[in-house]
Amino acid sequence: MATSDIGDIQVAERALQHHFADMEQQRDTASFGMWMFLLTEIMFFGGLFCAYLVYRASYYHAFVEGSQKMNITLGATNTAVLICSSLTMALGVRAAQMGKPKLMVILLLITIVFGFGFLGIKAVEYHEHWVNHEFPGPSFHFETGDPAHPATDPQHTEIYFSLYWAMTGLHALHMVIGIGLVAWLVIAGLMGAYTPHYYNPVENVGLYWHFVDLVWIYLFPMLYLISKKHGG
Amino acid sequence: MATAVQTVERENYLNSNYGIKSWLLTTDHKRIAVLYLISITAMFWLGGFFAMMIRLELLTPAGDLVSSDTYNKLFTMHGIIMVFFFLIPAVPAVIGNFVVPLMVGAKDMAFPRVNLLSWYLYMAGAITALTAMVTGGVDTGWTFYTPFSTTYSNTHVIGAAIGIFIAGFSSILTGLNFIVTIHRMRAPGLTWRRLPLFCWSNYAAAIIMVLGTPVIAITLLLVALERAFHIGIFDPRLGGDPILFQHLFWFYSHPAVYLMILPGMGVISEIVACFSRKRVFGYEFVALASIAIAVFGFLVWAHHMFVAGISVYAALVFSLLSYLVAIPSAVKVFNWTATMYxxxxxxxxxxxxxxxxxxxxxxxxxxxIFLASLGIDVHVHDTYFVIAHFHYVMVGGGVMAYMAGLHFWWPKMTGKMYPEAWAKLSALLVFVGFNTTFFPQFILGYMGSPRRYHAYPPEFQVLNVLSTAGASILAVGYVLPMIYFVWSLRYGKDAGPNPWNATGLEWMTSSPPPTHNFDETPVVTWEAYDYEHQPQEEITVGH
Amino acid sequence: MWKNLPLFPERASALAWQVDGLYFLLIAVSAFFTLLIFAAIFYFAVKYRRSVHPHAVQIEGSLPLELAWTLIPLGICMILFAWGSLIYFQEARPPKDAMEVYVVAKQWMWKFEYEDGQRDLNQLHVPVGRDVKMIMSSQDAIHSFFVPAFRIKADVLPGRFTTTWFRPTKVGTYHLFCSQYCGTNHSAMIGQVIVMDPTDYQAWMSGGAGGSTGTLAANGQQLFQQLGCATCHRSDTQGRGPNLVGLSGKPVLLDDGRTVIADENYIRESILNPGAKIVSGFKPIMPTFQGQVSEENLMALVAYVKSLAQTQPKGEAGDGSSAPNTSKLQ
Incomplete structure (x- = not known):
C-alpha cells in the first residue's frame, strides 16, 4: 500500500506542470478552463439553435412536415444509447478517482462502443434521408408521402433539412472527436498515467462527453418531436 | 538602476536557448507574444498596403488606377486583415500575452500549450485567408453580407471564411486562457481590487472572445456551406432570410469592436497612471466600466441594421441600448482626464x-452617438461617416493604444530603450496624419458619399484628396517606429528593470524577464498604482 | 466660396431640415465635450508638468463626480434618443395617400414603375410637394436606396418588399446612390431623382417617355387572367380560393389562429409561397408561382390586388370590413 501510494504521488508530481504551485491549483485551473470551453461550445451551437428557432417560428408547417420524416424509433434509441454512454463515462471518471485504472479502461471502452453505436444508427438515418432526396441542394425533393396532404411549403422544408443536417452533423463531429479523446484516455490509462492524485484529463473529457450528450438531449425533441399532429 | 553596469548578461527568456525550434515549440508566454508580434506586424503592413492602394485610387473621382473588381477586393482584404488578423489579436495576443502573466505574478499563462496552439491556429487561419487572397481575392466586403457572398460573388469566399473560422478558434483559446489565468493564477495577496486595470480590461475582452467568437464561427461556416451545397439558410431564392445572417454576424462583430478597444483602454489606464504618478481616478468605476461595456456590447448589434428593414420597435430598443453603451466609455474618458489632475x-x-x-x-x-440616433443613422448609414467613425475608434483608439503599449513595454520585452526623440516625432506624425485622413471623411459622409465606391461624383474630390494626403503622413508615422524599434534592439540603451519607475509586478523583475518570470513568487501587499510609495525619482532614461 | 467644398448636401425634402437640426445639436454636444476633454488634458498637462509639480497628490476618486459624469451624459443621451426616434417614426410611416412608385433593383441598375404604367431606368421623376412612397425589391443581392438630398435610405432586399417615402420640396436633380455594397459595379449603380413642377411632371407623364402600356394595375389584371388566378380567386364566395376584393390592408385570419395584415409583403408571399400562410377555411391547394413571374410582373400583380381594394365600393367587399377578413389569395 505504502509503496503504491508513493508511486502515485510520484506520477502526480511528474504531471505537475512547472507554472503551477501545486496539484490542487492545476486541477482547479484545468476544470475551470474546461467549463469556459464548454461555454464557448454552447455559443457555437447557439447560433444554429437561434437560426432554428427563428425559422421554426416563421415556417411552422414546413418544419412540422419535415419533422414527420424523422425516424423516431431510431432517434429514441440513439437518445438511450447516449444516456447509457454518459453513465459509463461518469462511472469511468469515478473509477479513475478511486484508483481503479483497469475498471476505468473497461468502462471507457464501453463508452467508446456506445459512441460508435450512436454514430452507426445515425448513419442509417442519414442514409434513409439521402436516398429520399432529403438532403439540401439541387437534388432536394420533398413529399409528405401522404397523397391527401401534399407538401404545403417544400421550399422551407428544405431549410428544415439544412438545419437538421448542419446541427446533427456538427453534433456527430463532436461525437467523433469525443471518441478520439476517450481512446486517448484508454491508451494513457493502460500506461498508468492516472492516479487518484492526478486524473484531470479523465474528468475533463468526461465533462466534454456529457456536454455532447446534452446537446443531443436538446436536438432530439427539437428536430424529431416538435409536433406530430398535422396543423390543419 | 540603469547606472549599474551589467558585466555578465543575466539569463532571460530571449537568451535561455537559441534556434528556430526553441521558438516554434516554445510554451513561454513571452516568446509566444514575440511570435504574435512578428506575425501581426506583417499583417498590419499588408493591410496598410491595401489601405494605401484604396486611398490612391480615391485621389480622382474616376476609377482610373485599378479596376472596380480590384478595388472591391482591396477594401475587402483591407477589412478582413485589419479586423480579424490585426486589431482583434493586437493588444491581447501581443501585449496581453506578454504582460498579463507578469502582472498577476504568474510563471506563465494557465495553459501554455493551448497558448502556443492559438498562435498556430492564428497562422493557419492567416495562411488560409491569404491563400484565398493570392489565388484570386475576395470581394464581399469584410461583412460577408448574404446573399451577395453566398450566391453572387465569384471570388474565393469559402477560403476567406474558413480562414476567419480558424483564426476565430485562436481568439477563443486566447480569451479562455486569459479568463482562467486571471481567475486562478494570481499571486498571493493580489485580490481583484488590487488587479491592474489592464488585466480587468483584458478580462472583459476575453468574455467577448469566449462568448461571441463561436457565433461568428458558425455563421461563416454556414456561409461556406451555403456556397458549397446551396443549403438555403440565407438565400431568399431558397426561402432563407438574408437578414438572419446580419443578426448573427453583428451579434459577434459588434461586440468585436469592443473586443478591439477594451484591451487598448487597459493600456491607457496603465500609462496615464504611470506618467501622472497617480492612482487611476475612480479605479472601481474604470474596472466596472470595462465589464459593463462587454455586457452591454452584446445587446446593441442591430444598430447596424436600422435601414435593413427591421421593425420600428426593434430599432427603438437597439437605439436606446446603443446610447447606454456609450456611458461607460464616457466614464472612462472622464476618469483618465481626472487622473491627471x-x-x-x-x-x-x-x-x-x-x-x-x-x-x-x-x-x-x-x-x-450620431450613429445611435435613428434619425441621423438613416442618412449617414453606409457612408463615409461610418468609415470615419470606426477608424477614429479602431485606429485612433485601438492602434494608438497598441503603439502606446508597445512603447511602454518595449523596454520590458527587449531590455532596450527606443530613441525618445524619434518616437515623439512619430507620435506627432500619427496624430496629425490620422486626423487629416479621417476628419474629412465625416464631412464626406454627411454629404452623402457612400462607402465602398470605386468612383465617386466630382464634388467629393477635394475632401478625398485631403484624406489621401493625410494617409501618406500617417504611413510615415507608422514606418518610423518600425525602423527605430529594430534599431533599438542593437543600439538602444539598456533599460534596466523599471525605466518608467512604474508600479506593477511586471516592473519588479529584470528586463527582459527570465523564463520563469520571477525568481520567487511575489506576494502583493499594496494597492494597484501605489505611486505614493513608489520612490519619486526623476526618470533618467530617454530624456 | 464653398462651391468646390460643400459641407452639406442639398435640403430637398420635408425631412431634411429636421435631420439637419438634430445633426447641428449633435455637433454642438460633441464639440462641447471634445473641447472640454481637450482643454482639460492640455491644462493639466501644462499645469502639473513634472518640472513644476514634482509630487503628485494622491486622490482616490469621487463618487459625486462619478455620478455626475454618468448621469449628465445619460440625460443628454435620452434627449437625443427621443428626437432621433421621432424622426425615424416619420420615416417609417408613409402617408396613406402617397403616390406609389415600384422599384426593382438589380445588379447594377434601378428600374422604376409608376402607377400609370410609365417606366424609368436609373431616373426617378417625381412632382414637387407630393408624398411619394417607394415599394422596392431586389432581383439579386441586397441594394440600398439612398437619396442624400432627402436624407432617406432604405435597404432593398431580395425576396420581400421594403418601403420608404419622401416629400420633395425643391425642384432639381439629385443623386440617387446604391449604398449597400452589391458587387463589381456598385459605384456605378447610381441614378438621378428629378423633382419637377407639377405641370412639367404632367407634361413628362403624358409624353410617354418610358413607353407606357396601360397602368400597372391593368397590366396586373391581364396577368391575373393569363396565369389563371381568376378561376379560383373569384369575386364571389364560390371560388376555391379567397375572394381578393377589398383584401389589401385588412387583417386576415389564418388557419393556425394567427391574424396578419394583408400588406404588400403578404400578397407577395402568397403568390410565391402559398403554403406559408393559409387562410382559415381554405385548403392548401394553390401551386407556387416561384420562378414563373418576374419581379416586374409580381409588382403588377400586387398593384392589381391592391387596386381591388380601392375600385370596389366597401359594401361589396365580402364579409364586411369590421371583422377579420378571411379572403386571401389561397
Missing part, C-alpha cells in the same frame, strides 16, 4: 500616444 506629468512617448488616444477616442465615441 494634480499629478506630476511627464511627456514620454507612451503618454503622448495616450493623449492622442483620449482625444481621438472621444471624437470616435461622440460620433458613435
Amino acid at each position: 494634480k499629478g506630476s506629468i511627464s511627456y514620454n512617448t507612451p503618454m503622448l500616444y495616450a493623449f492622442g488616444f483620449i482625444g481621438l477616442f472621444t471624437v470616435g465615441g461622440l460620433t458613435g
Whole structure:
C-alpha cells in the first residue's frame, strides 16, 4: 500500500506542470478552463439553435412536415444509447478517482462502443434521408408521402433539412472527436498515467462527453418531436 | 538602476536557448507574444498596403488606377486583415500575452500549450485567408453580407471564411486562457481590487472572445456551406432570410469592436497612471466600466441594421441600448482626464500616444452617438461617416493604444530603450496624419458619399484628396517606429528593470524577464498604482 | 466660396431640415465635450508638468463626480434618443395617400414603375410637394436606396418588399446612390431623382417617355387572367380560393389562429409561397408561382390586388370590413 501510494504521488508530481504551485491549483485551473470551453461550445451551437428557432417560428408547417420524416424509433434509441454512454463515462471518471485504472479502461471502452453505436444508427438515418432526396441542394425533393396532404411549403422544408443536417452533423463531429479523446484516455490509462492524485484529463473529457450528450438531449425533441399532429 | 553596469548578461527568456525550434515549440508566454508580434506586424503592413492602394485610387473621382473588381477586393482584404488578423489579436495576443502573466505574478499563462496552439491556429487561419487572397481575392466586403457572398460573388469566399473560422478558434483559446489565468493564477495577496486595470480590461475582452467568437464561427461556416451545397439558410431564392445572417454576424462583430478597444483602454489606464504618478481616478468605476461595456456590447448589434428593414420597435430598443453603451466609455474618458489632475506629468512617448488616444477616442465615441440616433443613422448609414467613425475608434483608439503599449513595454520585452526623440516625432506624425485622413471623411459622409465606391461624383474630390494626403503622413508615422524599434534592439540603451519607475509586478523583475518570470513568487501587499510609495525619482532614461 | 467644398448636401425634402437640426445639436454636444476633454488634458498637462509639480497628490476618486459624469451624459443621451426616434417614426410611416412608385433593383441598375404604367431606368421623376412612397425589391443581392438630398435610405432586399417615402420640396436633380455594397459595379449603380413642377411632371407623364402600356394595375389584371388566378380567386364566395376584393390592408385570419395584415409583403408571399400562410377555411391547394413571374410582373400583380381594394365600393367587399377578413389569395 505504502509503496503504491508513493508511486502515485510520484506520477502526480511528474504531471505537475512547472507554472503551477501545486496539484490542487492545476486541477482547479484545468476544470475551470474546461467549463469556459464548454461555454464557448454552447455559443457555437447557439447560433444554429437561434437560426432554428427563428425559422421554426416563421415556417411552422414546413418544419412540422419535415419533422414527420424523422425516424423516431431510431432517434429514441440513439437518445438511450447516449444516456447509457454518459453513465459509463461518469462511472469511468469515478473509477479513475478511486484508483481503479483497469475498471476505468473497461468502462471507457464501453463508452467508446456506445459512441460508435450512436454514430452507426445515425448513419442509417442519414442514409434513409439521402436516398429520399432529403438532403439540401439541387437534388432536394420533398413529399409528405401522404397523397391527401401534399407538401404545403417544400421550399422551407428544405431549410428544415439544412438545419437538421448542419446541427446533427456538427453534433456527430463532436461525437467523433469525443471518441478520439476517450481512446486517448484508454491508451494513457493502460500506461498508468492516472492516479487518484492526478486524473484531470479523465474528468475533463468526461465533462466534454456529457456536454455532447446534452446537446443531443436538446436536438432530439427539437428536430424529431416538435409536433406530430398535422396543423390543419 | 540603469547606472549599474551589467558585466555578465543575466539569463532571460530571449537568451535561455537559441534556434528556430526553441521558438516554434516554445510554451513561454513571452516568446509566444514575440511570435504574435512578428506575425501581426506583417499583417498590419499588408493591410496598410491595401489601405494605401484604396486611398490612391480615391485621389480622382474616376476609377482610373485599378479596376472596380480590384478595388472591391482591396477594401475587402483591407477589412478582413485589419479586423480579424490585426486589431482583434493586437493588444491581447501581443501585449496581453506578454504582460498579463507578469502582472498577476504568474510563471506563465494557465495553459501554455493551448497558448502556443492559438498562435498556430492564428497562422493557419492567416495562411488560409491569404491563400484565398493570392489565388484570386475576395470581394464581399469584410461583412460577408448574404446573399451577395453566398450566391453572387465569384471570388474565393469559402477560403476567406474558413480562414476567419480558424483564426476565430485562436481568439477563443486566447480569451479562455486569459479568463482562467486571471481567475486562478494570481499571486498571493493580489485580490481583484488590487488587479491592474489592464488585466480587468483584458478580462472583459476575453468574455467577448469566449462568448461571441463561436457565433461568428458558425455563421461563416454556414456561409461556406451555403456556397458549397446551396443549403438555403440565407438565400431568399431558397426561402432563407438574408437578414438572419446580419443578426448573427453583428451579434459577434459588434461586440468585436469592443473586443478591439477594451484591451487598448487597459493600456491607457496603465500609462496615464504611470506618467501622472497617480492612482487611476475612480479605479472601481474604470474596472466596472470595462465589464459593463462587454455586457452591454452584446445587446446593441442591430444598430447596424436600422435601414435593413427591421421593425420600428426593434430599432427603438437597439437605439436606446446603443446610447447606454456609450456611458461607460464616457466614464472612462472622464476618469483618465481626472487622473491627471494634480499629478506630476511627464511627456514620454507612451503618454503622448495616450493623449492622442483620449482625444481621438472621444471624437470616435461622440460620433458613435450620431450613429445611435435613428434619425441621423438613416442618412449617414453606409457612408463615409461610418468609415470615419470606426477608424477614429479602431485606429485612433485601438492602434494608438497598441503603439502606446508597445512603447511602454518595449523596454520590458527587449531590455532596450527606443530613441525618445524619434518616437515623439512619430507620435506627432500619427496624430496629425490620422486626423487629416479621417476628419474629412465625416464631412464626406454627411454629404452623402457612400462607402465602398470605386468612383465617386466630382464634388467629393477635394475632401478625398485631403484624406489621401493625410494617409501618406500617417504611413510615415507608422514606418518610423518600425525602423527605430529594430534599431533599438542593437543600439538602444539598456533599460534596466523599471525605466518608467512604474508600479506593477511586471516592473519588479529584470528586463527582459527570465523564463520563469520571477525568481520567487511575489506576494502583493499594496494597492494597484501605489505611486505614493513608489520612490519619486526623476526618470533618467530617454530624456 | 464653398462651391468646390460643400459641407452639406442639398435640403430637398420635408425631412431634411429636421435631420439637419438634430445633426447641428449633435455637433454642438460633441464639440462641447471634445473641447472640454481637450482643454482639460492640455491644462493639466501644462499645469502639473513634472518640472513644476514634482509630487503628485494622491486622490482616490469621487463618487459625486462619478455620478455626475454618468448621469449628465445619460440625460443628454435620452434627449437625443427621443428626437432621433421621432424622426425615424416619420420615416417609417408613409402617408396613406402617397403616390406609389415600384422599384426593382438589380445588379447594377434601378428600374422604376409608376402607377400609370410609365417606366424609368436609373431616373426617378417625381412632382414637387407630393408624398411619394417607394415599394422596392431586389432581383439579386441586397441594394440600398439612398437619396442624400432627402436624407432617406432604405435597404432593398431580395425576396420581400421594403418601403420608404419622401416629400420633395425643391425642384432639381439629385443623386440617387446604391449604398449597400452589391458587387463589381456598385459605384456605378447610381441614378438621378428629378423633382419637377407639377405641370412639367404632367407634361413628362403624358409624353410617354418610358413607353407606357396601360397602368400597372391593368397590366396586373391581364396577368391575373393569363396565369389563371381568376378561376379560383373569384369575386364571389364560390371560388376555391379567397375572394381578393377589398383584401389589401385588412387583417386576415389564418388557419393556425394567427391574424396578419394583408400588406404588400403578404400578397407577395402568397403568390410565391402559398403554403406559408393559409387562410382559415381554405385548403392548401394553390401551386407556387416561384420562378414563373418576374419581379416586374409580381409588382403588377400586387398593384392589381391592391387596386381591388380601392375600385370596389366597401359594401361589396365580402364579409364586411369590421371583422377579420378571411379572403386571401389561397
